[in-house]
Amino acid sequence: MGRKRKQLGEEDWLQRRGAFQFWRRLANKNPLFKTWKGFITSPVAERPKHPVTLTIKQHRDMELSSRRTRFSTIRALRPMRMIDPVLYLPVSNRDRHRLIHWRMFWLPSYPLKSCRCNTMNKADRKHFLTCPMIQAEIQTLRLAFARDPGDLHLVDAVMNSLPRKATTLQRPYWRTLWMALLKYLRKVDFLSHPDSADFDEEDIPIQALDDYLAHVEQEARAQLDTA
Structure with a gap:
């Protein structure tokens, strides 16, 4: 109960300062927010268990795919996101x-x-x-x-x-x-x-x-x- 009251208090604080509506307009234009919102408003049977995790994963996968078309260094790497074993x-x-x-x-x-x-x-x-x-x-x-x-x-x-x-x-x-x-x-x-002569045994x-x-x-x- 106390946690809910605290959350409501934070929203009231934002609204009193005119920042809450601005934040909502800003969030609605954010592609990650749109993807997340699509997940949580989908039918219950299709709703992912971890919408935030899936949203971030999809965004990173899209980012990797986009960079592979632009950078030769990225194209030379593995096609999936992972820590490179050479590290x-x-x-x-x-x-x-x-x-x-x-x-x-x-x-x-x-x-x-x-x-x-x-x-x-x-x-x-x-x-x-x-x-x-x-x-x-x-x-x-x-x-x-x-x-x-x-x-x-x-x-x-x-x-x-x-x-x-x-x-x-x-x-x-x-x-x-x-x-x-x-x-x-x-x-x-x-x-x-x-x-260079810096090639010791x-x-x-x-x-x-x-x-x-x-x-x-x-x-x-x-x-x-x-x-």
């Missing part, structure tokens, strides 16, 4: 940097620079499918993926196929593909920065995954010992 699958900091930069179209180097192969002044993504200095890595990646990337760049197709659980990467197919992807991006990073690409899996196994054994 959390186990890798070193430098490899994570490369994965994210590829997604942001900042790898190859941005702005584009010449390639170390000296055959391209502004080496873009397409160049690193045919560059003579990266053929070993690209062929390994193609063989590991073993699928047709379609209209996508091979690397985007690989990233879009990655599993959402880190433990899945221990399976032979995913382990091989994950290593091939990281090796390829390391080579692209090196070739697209011809003036790194751990093997799969090291972070092995460390993570070892930690998971250690925790599982500890739980069994205490059970």
Whole structure:
């Protein structure tokens, strides 16, 4: 009862200041409000259980669809809304940097620079499918993926196929593909920065995954010992 009285008091306060009608006019023009209102006024049998959640979901799905037609960075991503696994699958900091930069179209180097192969002044993504200095890595990646990337760049197709659980990467197919992807991006990073000498020796690409899996196994054994 007290909550209802408080709500009525808030509406009275808005009405006394002439803001309530203005708010209603503003809300009626809002597409999210219109969608929500359509849900709550629909027949009871068709009314969604969570109209606010569904309203927000539909709006975000429409926003993603609209942006996919306008931005190449969005078109290269998965077609559904989700947290991209490249943000959390186990890798070193430098490899994570490369994965994210590829997604942001900042790898190859941005702005584009010449390639170390000296055959391209502004080496873009397409160049690193045919560059003579990266053929070993690209062929390994193609063989590991073993699928047709379609209209996508091979690397985007690989990233879009990655599993959402880190433990899945221990399976032979995913382990091989994950290593091939990281090796390829390391080579692209090196070739697209011809003036940089900041390429110290790194751990093997799969090291972070092995460390993570070892930690998971250690925790599982500890739980069994205490059970």
